[in-house]
Amino acid sequence: MSNARRSRFSRRxxxxxTDELVTVLSDKQTFGFNDLFEVVYENxxxxxxxSGGEEMLRLRAYEKLQNLVTRGMVEKSGKQYRGLDNxxxxxxxxxxx
Numbered sequence: 001m002s003n004a005r006r007s008r009f010s011r012r013x014x015x016x017x018t019d020e021l022v023t024v025l026s027d028k029q030t031f032g033f034n035d036l037f038e039v040v041y042e043n044x045x046x047x048x049x050x051s052g053g054e055e056m057l058r059l060r061a062y063e064k065l066q067n068l069v070t071r072g073m074v075e076k077s078g079k080q081y082r083g084l085d086n087x088x089x090x091x092x093x094x095x096x097x
Contacts, residue, residue, distance in 0.1 A: 016049040017057070018064050022091050025074060025083030032079055037061055 020040045025031070031039070037058055044050045050057060065081060068074040073087045 015064075016044060016047070017061050018068075019091055020044055021061065021064055021068065022083070022087055025068075025081065026087055028083060030077075030080045030082045033062065033065070033081065036065070036081060 017040070020043050021036075024036060024039050024043070040061055041050070041054065041057065044057070052060075065074065068087070068090055069076045069081070071090070073084055073090050075082045075084055
């Protein structure tokens with residue numbers, strides 16, 4: 001048997017969807033998902049960061065939003081979402097060149 005160590009390589013690419021969700025929800029406003037998605041989608045289009053089509057992006061945004069709710073960074077009240085004080089922790093630190 002070999003004692004070779006297997007290392008896991010994970011390629012970390014910028015998560016534009018989470019970044020935009022954090023940016024929009026940091027204003028302490030309350031949004032329904034559809035309204036929140038429209039703002040996020042328009043911001044991503046302006047940054048030329050949209051890929052995979054609108055429906056796929058909607059699913060990814062919903063999944064990322066639910067992840068933020070589970071992590072206690074976004075408050076969900078009924079069908080309304082509001083960012084909490086620790087929401088900035090969800091943003092990845094900028095890459096050092």
